[in-house]
Amino acid sequence: MSNKANTRANRHNVTSYDVARLAGVSQSSVSRAFDPEGRILPDMRARVLAAAAELGYQPNAIARGLSMQRSNLIAVLIPDLTYPELLSALTSRLSQHGMRPLLFTLESNVVSGDVLNQMWRYRVDGAFAIAKLRPEQIRSFKAQGVPLVLYNRYSDIESVSAVCCDAVRGEALLVNGLVAAGHRRFGVIAGPEDSEVGAERMTGIMRQLDAAGLRPISVTRGNYDYASGKAAFTRLIEEAGTLDAIVSANDFMAIGAIDAARAQGLRVPEDLSIVGFDGISAADWDPYQLTTIRQPVNLMVSAAVSMLLERIADPDHPSECRMFAGQLERGSSARIDLG
Amino acid sequence: MSNKANTRANRHNVTSYDVARLAGVSQSSVSRAFDPEGRILPDMRARVLAAAAELGYQPNAIARGLSMQRSNLIAVLIPDLTYPELLSALTSRLSQHGMRPLLFTLESNVVSGDVLNQMWRYRVDGAFAIAKLRPEQIRSFKAQGVPLVLYNRYSDIESVSAVCCDAVRGEALLVNGLVAAGHRRFGVIAGPEDSEVGAERMTGIMRQLDAAGLRPISVTRGNYDYASGKAAFTRLIEEAGTLDAIVSANDFMAIGAIDAARAQGLRVPEDLSIVGFDGISAADWDPYQLTTIRQPVNLMVSAAVSMLLERIADPDHPSECRMFAGQLERGSSARIDLG
DNA sequence: CTGTTAGCGCTTTCAC
DNA sequence: GTGAAAGCGCTAACAG
Numbered sequence: 108m109s110n111k112a113n114t115r116a117n118r119h120n121v122t123s124y125d126v127a128r129l130a131g132v133s134q135s136s137v138s139r140a141f142d143p144e145g146r147i148l149p150d151m152r153a154r155v156l157a158a159a160a161e162l163g164y165q166p167n168a169i170a171r172g173l174s175m176q177r178s179n180l181i182a183v184l185i186p187d188l189t190y191p192e193l194l195s196a197l198t199s200r201l202s203q204h205g206m207r208p209l210l211f212t213l214e215s216n217v218v219s220g221d222v223l224n225q226m227w228r229y230r231v232d233g234a235f236a237i238a239k240l241r242p243e244q245i246r247s248f249k250a251q252g253v254p255l256v257l258y259n260r261y262s263d264i265e266s267v268s269a270v271c272c273d274a275v276r277g278e279a280l281l282v283n284g285l286v287a288a289g290h291r292r293f294g295v296i297a298g299p300e301d302s303e304v305g306a307e308r309m310t311g312i313m314r315q316l317d318a319a320g321l322r323p324i325s326v327t328r329g330n331y332d333y334a335s336g337k338a339a340f341t342r343l344i345e346e347a348g349t350l351d352a353i354v355s356a357n358d359f360m361a362i363g364a365i366d367a368a369r370a371q372g373l374r375v376p377e378d379l380s381i382v383g384f385d386g387i388s389a390a391d392w393d394p395y396q397l398t399t400i401r402q403p404v405n406l407m408v409s410a411a412v413s414m415l416l417e418r419i420a421d422p423d424h425p426s427e428c429r430m431f432a433g434q435l436e437r438g439s440s441a442r443i444d445l446g
Numbered sequence: 447m448s449n450k451a452n453t454r455a456n457r458h459n460v461t462s463y464d465v466a467r468l469a470g471v472s473q474s475s476v477s478r479a480f481d482p483e484g485r486i487l488p489d490m491r492a493r494v495l496a497a498a499a500e501l502g503y504q505p506n507a508i509a510r511g512l513s514m515q516r517s518n519l520i521a522v523l524i525p526d527l528t529y530p531e532l533l534s535a536l537t538s539r540l541s542q543h544g545m546r547p548l549l550f551t552l553e554s555n556v557v558s559g560d561v562l563n564q565m566w567r568y569r570v571d572g573a574f575a576i577a578k579l580r581p582e583q584i585r586s587f588k589a590q591g592v593p594l595v596l597y598n599r600y601s602d603i604e605s606v607s608a609v610c611c612d613a614v615r616g617e618a619l620l621v622n623g624l625v626a627a628g629h630r631r632f633g634v635i636a637g638p639e640d641s642e643v644g645a646e647r648m649t650g651i652m653r654q655l656d657a658a659g660l661r662p663i664s665v666t667r668g669n670y671d672y673a674s675g676k677a678a679f680t681r682l683i684e685e686a687g688t689l690d691a692i693v694s695a696n697d698f699m700a701i702g703a704i705d706a707a708r709a710q711g712l713r714v715p716e717d718l719s720i721v722g723f724d725g726i727s728a729a730d731w732d733p734y735q736l737t738t739i740r741q742p743v744n745l746m747v748s749a750a751v752s753m754l755l756e757r758i759a760d761p762d763h764p765s766e767c768r769m770f771a772g773q774l775e776r777g778s779s780a781r782i783d784l785g
Numbered sequence: 786c787t788g789t790t791a792g793c794g795c796t797t798t799c800a801c
Numbered sequence: 802g803t804g805a806a807a808g809c810g811c812t813a814a815c816a817g
Contacts, residue, residue, distance in 0.1 A: 120515075122810055133788045138812060148786065163589070168567040169511045170810035173793045176459075178508055183549075187534045194533070195526045198551040207568065210522075210547045212537040228507040229546065250502070333731060366732035392672060393705035394733040461794055472804045477796060487802065509794035512809045 121164040130158035141166050172230070181415070182226045182234040182253075183208045186216050190387065193258075196408040197235065204416055206232070213238055216301050220244075227251055233415045236260065239303055254418035256411045259402075260303050261428065268418065268426040270411045274304065274384070277400035277433040278311030281354060281382045284435075284443035286319045290351035290380060294343040295326045296336060296364060298356040305331075308356045308384055324350060329360045336363020344371070350379060352441065358383035358390050358399055365395055365440060380441035390438065398441040400433035407431055460503040469497035480505050511569070520754070521565045521573040521592075522547045525555050529726065532597075535747040536574065543755055545571065552577055555640050559583075566590055572754045575599065578642055593757035595750045598741075599642050600767065607757065607765040609750045613643065613723070616739035616772040617650030620693060620721045623774075623782035625658045629690035629719060633682040634665045635675060635703060637695040644670075647695045647723055663689060668699045675702025683710070689718060691780065697722035697729050697738055704734055704779060719780035729777065737780040739772035746770055 123137040130137070132155060139145030140155035158164075172178040181201055185194065198208050209229060211222050216239050223244060226234065234248065237258040248255040249266040257269040285293070295312055298305020316323060325347040329335030336359060343350060353368075355361035361383030365375050373379050383390065386401025410429050418424045437443065462476040469476070471494060478484030479494035497503075511517040520540055524533065537547050548568060550561050555578050562583060565573065573587065576597040587594040588605040596608040624632075634651055637644020655662060664686040668674030675698060682689060694700035700722030704714050712718050722729065725740025749768050757763045776782065 120810090124810080134810090135789080135812080136787065138810095139787085142812090146786065151787085165563055165566040167512075167569055167810050169508055169517055169569050170793090171812070172508045173506075173512050173795090174810080174812045176793070180548075191530045191533075194530075194549070195551045198549050199553070202550075202564070207564070208549045209519075210533070210537050210549055211541075212534045214538070224504055225541070225546070227504040230506055230508050333727065362731070370732065388672065389728060392701070393709065459794095463794080473794090474796080474804060474806095475802090477794095478803085481796085485802065490802085506794050509809090510796075512793090512811085513795045513797080515809070 121162045123164070123166065125162055126155060126159045126164045129162060130155045138166075176230075178230050178232055179206050180209045180229055180231045181206045182211055182229070182231040184211050184213065184218055184222065184226075184234065184236040184238045184240075186213045186238050190385075190404070192404055193237070193408065196405055197412070200408055200412045204412070206416075208235075216299070218244060223247065226253075233419050235411060235415070239301060252422060254415055254422070256415045256418075258407070258411060261307070266426055268414045269428045270407050270414065271428065271430050272400070272402040272407065272433045273430045274307040275311035275314065277384060277435075278308055278354070279315045280433075280435050280445075281384075281398070281400065281441075281443070282312055282315035282319070284445050285352045285354070285380060285382065285441065286316075286321070287444035287446065288380070288442045289444075290442070291321065292347065292349065292351040293321060293323045294347055294350045294353045295323045296339040296343070296353060296355040296360050297326060297328045299328060299330045302331075302356075305356045312354050323354075329356070329363075331357050331359055333359050333363040333366075336360030337367040338363075340364040340367035352380040352382070355381065355383050358385045358387045358397060361397055361399070361440070362389060362395050365397070375440050376442045380443070382441045382443075384433075386433070386436055390436065396438035396440055397436070398438040398443055399436050401436050402433050403431050460501045462503070462505065464501055465494060465498045465503045468501060469494045477505075515569075517569050517571055518545050519548045519568055519570045520545045521550055521568070521570040523550050523552065523557055523561065523565075523573065523575040523577045523579075525552045525577050529724070529743070531743055532576070532747065535744055536751070539747055539751045543751070545755075555638075557583060562586065566592075572758050574750060574754070578640060591761060593754055593761070595754045595757075597746070597750060600646070605765055607753045608767045609746045609753065610767070610769050611739070611741040611746065611772045612769045613646040614650035614653065616723060616774075617647055617693070618654045619772075619774050619784075620723075620737070620739065620780075620782070621651055621654035621658070623784050624691045624693070624719060624721065624780060625655075625660070626783035626785065627719070627781045628783075629781070630660065631686065631688065631690040632660060632662045633686055633689040633692040634662045635678040635682070635692060635694040635699050636665060636667045638667060638669045641670075641695075644695045651693050662693075668695070668702075670696050670698055672698050672702040672705075675699030676706040677702075679703040679706035691719040691721070694720065694722050697724045697726045697736060700736055700738070700779070701728060701734050704736070714779050715781045719782070721780045721782075723772075725772070725775055729775065735777035735779055736775070737777040737782055738775050740775050741772050742770050 123134050126137045127134040137155050139147040140152045218238050218240050233254045245264050259271050297309050325343045327339045327342045329339040365381050383397050383399040390397035390399050462473050465476045466473040478486040479491045557577050557579050572593045584603050598610050600608050636648050664682045666678045666681045668678040704720050722736050722738040725738050729736035729738050
């Protein structure tokens with residue numbers, strides 16, 4: 108009680124006071140020595156760092172967070188099934204700036220209030236959402252003063268930034284190419300009902316078909332995985348009889364559809380063209396050679412991180428939406444004709 | 447640069463004092479109201495919670511961490527390429543116990559000192575490593591008093607717990623089945639040199655071949671991805687001429703090998719059996735139907751989390767290694783014969 | 786440049 | 802059962 112010096116430092120809790128004592132300086136000098144911007148004589152810094160090394164001292168980021176009102180924690184809201192590259196790109200990009208991702212995975216695509224409350228408790232400096240947020244949830248970020256960047260989601264709420272791969276343009280590329288190659292009878296495998304990304308891609312598909320004076324013969328939904336793509340194919344063919352082309356809202360379902368088509372003796376792309384979206388690694392595998400739109404993940408992640416950091420540094424920085432074009436990967440799963 | 451100053455001013459920061467004032471109670475009562483174990487009259491708790499709700503108060507986990515000497519943060523050390531299901535299983539399991547995963551991804555398979563130092567700074571309550579740690583690094587966890595659980599890695603250092611899928615037994619199942627089905631000329635695709643998992647699986651393969659009085663005709667390495675599996679296949683065939691069976695250290699490479707084999711006009715499994723390890727989802731896809739060992743990821747993750755929590759609750763709790771049997775998934779990529 | 790001092794928001798004895 | 806007060810380890814004015 109009376110001696111702060113001796114409280115509980117015996118165990119694995121080396122504090123800046125211990126370092127200060129050993130180096131024969133004040134505690135605040137220790138603090139400065141560990142601050143890259145800290146005004147301190149090189150000589151003294153060296154002494155402090157030596158003492159710190161001897162004790163195995165590392166500044167306590169939790170205490171620092173309390174004091175600085177800045178946790179250096181970034182919340183990442185991400186649904187169960189997701190692309191692994193995204194998360195690792197995000198993490199490495201963040202750590203380059205001294206920020207650490209705190210993970211919040213979601214059972215479904217939808218963010219619950221509980222998850223958000225947990226987030227607020229950690230006083231995260233910012234957040235990424237690769238998930239669906241309701242408008243009032245999005246607004247709560249603003250109320251809490253936590254900058255938010257949406258990934259592949261768009262919101263018309265002014266306060267939110269976003270980085271997207273342009274689904275409409277991407278689908279336009281695909282659909283135009285298919286139409287130009289002479290396809291007329293289209294089937295569509297859409298994403299699940301609650302998927303914003305899926306809805307966006309759907310819009311792109313429909314708009315472009317419309318522009319060509321076409322309507323899809325048949326439309327069905329999948330949940331983005333392989334099995335649902337296979338099942339979707341079956342439903343499409345049952346309903347449509349024959350089809351020239353199938354446009355799938357993502358690659359996994361497209362791959363499922365290819366396998367289902369072949370199981371029925373159809374040749375891809377001779378009898379039927381199939382295209383996907385995302386550019387997952389399996390799209391390149393020999394049996395598929397999927398024609399798809401590859402998202403520029405690294406670019407998108409860098410942009411997202413920069414945008415977030417800007418808004419953390421300056422809360423009044425205007426929000427921004429950056430839309431990246433996806434790149435058409437011409438595989439052999441579709442006969443496609445580019446102007 | 448004036449933003450540091452006005453962050454504090456602008457930012458909507460409700461503290462327990464604000465709640466206390468509104469509820470007309472002391473700050474410590476607010477604290478107790480939010481502690482499930484807190485001795486407090488239901489009546490008062492209700493009043494506090496009402497006030498908290500009105501202000502949108504959420505206890506500051508950072509401050510709580512400082513005070514309690516417990517961050518509720520769990521470090522997750524994980525290499526770039528990894529199985530997405532693992533991370534989401536881990537996160538959801540952890541959050542059931544009020545712990546949050548703090549992500550540290552690694553460029554390579556190997557953990558650097560920088561990463562560890564970052565970890566110590568956050569005073570994480572425990573750590574998972576799905577990565578290679580050097581013995582002295584493992585010991586540093588003990589020195590820092592941070593319980594560590596290794597995932598699919600084993601270490602003979604006493605202080606470390608681990609959960610593994612039994613690679614030796616898994617490979618034994620596969621190799622025995624192949625031998626029993628009459629295969630004699632074996633090729634092996636091993637993992638990269640620095641992979642402990644790979645080494646373990648290799649041991650299992652060699653030991654079992656040995657027991658059958660066989661040696662692999664040819665052995666080569668891949669880096670666990672599809673392309674490296676294809677390349678590995680080519681090298682194997684160049685060296686061996688013909689082969690009865692190929693045992694691959696993981697599924698992605700096995701899938702690559704299947705495609706490479708077919709590209710050479712070989713039929714799988716009629717001309718050549720190919721087996722993998724892991725049980726990734728693509729193993730089930732129509733063209734592959736891979737015979738493999740499926741890791742019980744959910745079981746392993748639950749076990750890992752329990753072990754970690756036990757050791758956090760009681761630092762003297764003995765460390766433990768739990769070895770799970772993988773399940774043989776009989777696909778059609780291999781002719782295999784089980785006793 | 787360096788040391789002193791006052792918080793950051795919470796938990797936790799300790800009196801009442 | 803409730804309130805007052807002392808830290809948890811650090812940063813950031815403010816003096817010297």
